[in-house]
Every structure is written in C-alpha cells, then in structure tokens.
Amino acid sequence: xxxxxxxxxxxxxxxxxxxxxxxxxxxxxxxxxxxxxxxxxxxxxxxxxxxxxxxxxxxxxxxxxxxxxxxxxxxxxxxxxxxxxxxxxxxxxxxxxxxxxxxxxxxxxxxxxxxxxxxxxxxxxxxxxxxxxxxxxxxxxxxxxxxxxxxxxxxxxxxxxxxxxxxxxxxxxxxxxxxxxxxxxxxxxxxxxxxxxxxxxxxxxxxxxxxxxxxxxxxxxxxxxxxxxxxxxxxxxxxxxxxxxxxxxxxxxxxxxxxxxxxxxxxxxxxxxxxxxxxxx
DNA sequence: TGATATGTTATCTT
DNA sequence: CAAGATAACATATC
Numbered sequence: 001x002x003x004x005x006x007x008x009x010x011x012x013x014x015x016x017x018x019x020x021x022x023x024x025x026x027x028x029x030x031x032x033x034x035x036x037x038x039x040x041x042x043x044x045x046x047x048x049x050x051x052x053x054x055x056x057x058x059x060x061x062x063x064x065x066x067x068x069x070x071x072x073x074x075x076x077x078x079x080x081x082x083x084x085x086x087x088x089x090x091x092x093x094x095x096x097x098x099x100x101x102x103x104x105x106x107x108x109x110x111x112x113x114x115x116x117x118x119x120x121x122x123x124x125x126x127x128x129x130x131x132x133x134x135x136x137x138x139x140x141x142x143x144x145x146x147x148x149x150x151x152x153x154x155x156x157x158x159x160x161x162x163x164x165x166x167x168x169x170x171x172x173x174x175x176x177x178x179x180x181x182x183x184x185x186x187x188x189x190x191x192x193x194x195x196x197x198x199x200x201x202x203x204x205x206x207x208x209x210x211x212x213x214x215x216x217x218x219x220x221x222x223x224x225x226x227x228x229x230x231x232x233x234x235x236x237x238x239x240x241x242x243x244x245x246x247x248x249x250x251x252x253x254x255x256x257x258x259x260x261x262x263x264x265x266x267x268x269x270x271x272x273x274x275x276x277x278x279x280x281x
Numbered sequence: 282t283g284a285t286a287t288g289t290t291a292t293c294t295t
Numbered sequence: 296c297a298a299g300a301t302a303a304c305a306t307a308t309c
Contacts, residue, residue: 001287054288070288072306100306119305121288162299171289180287227287229308249287270301272285 002069003054004143004176005219006232006240010075011051013235017077018046021107033102033117036126041065053139053175064132066125073115073122077235080110094237118231140173143212148174150209157197157205164200165193165268177212180225180249183274185211187248192280193273218245248274
C-alpha cells in the first residue's frame with residue numbers, strides 16, 4: 001500500500017533507527033519473502049538507507065537489500081532491550097513477531113527489524129549494485145527531483161490514449177505514485193481521471209505537474225496515510241495522518257470540498273478512482 | 282457470498 | 296512490435 005510519501009517516511013525512520021548497525025542474523029520465516037542468499041548480509045553494517053520509487057534500499061558495503069512492501073508490507077523496528085508491548089500506537093499493541101512476520105533482521109546490539117506482510121506480495125532481495133541497476137533501469141524519474149518537468153510530461157503524453165490516472169501510476173513513466181496520490185493530484189489539478197493523456201492542454205499539464213509535487217510533499221509532511229485497515233505504519237509503530245487531509249480519496253458520496261457536489265467513485269484499470277465531476281473536467 | 286484492499290507483472294488481445 | 300486490457304499473485308475484512 002505504501003506509495004512514495006509512505007516509503008519516504010519509512011526510509012527516514014529506518015535511517016535514524018538502523019544506520020551504522022551491524023547485521024547479526026537474518027531469519028527468513030517465509031521463503032518467498034526473501035530472494036537470494038540472506039546469509040551474505042550477515043556481518044555487514046548498514047551504510048545508509050535510500051529510496052527509489054516505492055522501494056527501500058539498505059546499502060551495505062558490498063551488496064544492498066532492496067525492499068518492496070507492495071500492498072501489505074510493514075517494517076517495524078524494535079530497539080534493543082525494548083519489549084514488544086512498548087511498541088504501540090493508538091490502534092493497538094503490536095505483537096512482534098506475529099503471524100504475518102516474514103523476515104526478521106537482527107542487529108548485533110540486540111535491536112531487530114521485523115518485515116510483516118499479510119498478503120505476501122512484498123519481498124526483500126539481496127543484490128549487487130550492478131543487479132540493482134538492471135532491475136531499476138526501467139523506472140521513470142522521481143517526481144520530487146528536477147528531471148520531473150512539465151516538458152517531460154508533455155513528451156510522454158503525446159502519443160498515448162490512456163486515461164491520465166493510469167499514466168500517473170505507471171512506474172516506468174513516473175516513479176512512486178499509486179492509487180491514493182493519483183486521485184488526489186488529479187483533483188488538485190482539476191483534471192478528470194479518465195481524460196486521455198494526448199488530449200491534455202499545456203496549461204493542464206503544468207497544473208498537473210505542480211499538483212503531483214504538492215500532493216507528494218504534503219503526504220510526506222503528514223508522514224503518509226494510514227487509511228482504512230491501518231496496514232501502513234511507520235517503523236516506530238505510529239500511523240501517518242495524511243488520511244485526515246484526503247480531498248477525494250475514499251470520500252465517495254460525500255461533498256466536494258470546493259463545490260459541495262457529491263464525490264463519485266468509478267473504476268479505472270480495475271482500481272477505485274475518486275473525483276468530482278464538477279471540479280474535474 | 283461477493284466485493285474490496287495504498288502494487289506489480291505476466292499474458293492475452295487488438 | 297506496440298499499446299492497452301485483464302488476470303494473477305495471497306490474505307483479510309466488510
């Protein structure tokens with residue numbers, strides 16, 4: 001479930017929690033959740049934690065651990081000497097490990113990082129820098145970096161007839177946007193999510209570029225969104241608060257915050273899409 | 282029971 | 296071949 005702002009929040013939390021720590025052991029509780037030989041990482045120290053698209057990168061001296069949380073993955077850090085019941089949020093006490101714990105990274109100081117994943121779509125891979133390059137070369141630009149410009153959008157929008165919302169979520173075109181932030185950005189830009197990209201005017205593309213940057217920064221500011229089931233949580237166990245700022249996402253049948261008409265829910269590419277038929281044209 | 286879930290990708294169709 | 300549409304992955308909840 002985590003999109004760019006959630007993964008960025010986790011990255012920052014991990015950077016604080018595990019940078020410099022040495023990996024003492026890795027327990028793989030579900031074979032498919034760890035790709036490659038986990039033993040190779042034992043004895044290595046974490047140099048830094050980075051993010052690319054919706055993936056986390058834990059850099060080690062030789063290799064790196066690449067993590068994708070997909071729909072239901074979580075990374076929870078348990079400091080040394082801390083009992084599980086201390087890691088709680090307003091919703092519940094976190095039991096660690098629990099039935100959904102797939103991998104446990106243990107550090108030499110006694111602290112642990114738990115990878116929980118209900119649906120088992122997520123994974124951790126150990127890769128050489130070369131293999132990392134090969135695996136990530138088809139990703140589009142990072143929307144919060146300077147290579148993300150309205151000219152770039154104009155270029156990728158020229159020939160395609162796909163709905164704009166699908167294009168925003170296409171990781172090979174723009175990295176990191178998912179279902180929540182796509183709906184939110186399109187509302188901010190006043191663009192109907194079904195609109196075909198080759199029909200967008202220059203003015204709309206500029207507005208969209210701005211809206212994407214704005215919505216992602218806002219998402220990071222509020223430490224991501226823990227919607228519905230609260231599957232997304234930070235490494236500390238705390239939830240994010242962006243869900244309190246949704247303009248359209250999950251607000252179907254509620255009033256548009258601008259024009260007070262009813263927010264609609266439709267399906268685009270099989271995914272729920274929320275928009276205001278009056279404000280978004 | 283059927284629909285839904287914040288992601289990606291293999292496969293099928295046009 | 297390319298673009299677009301759809302199914303599939305595995306599990307839980309409403």
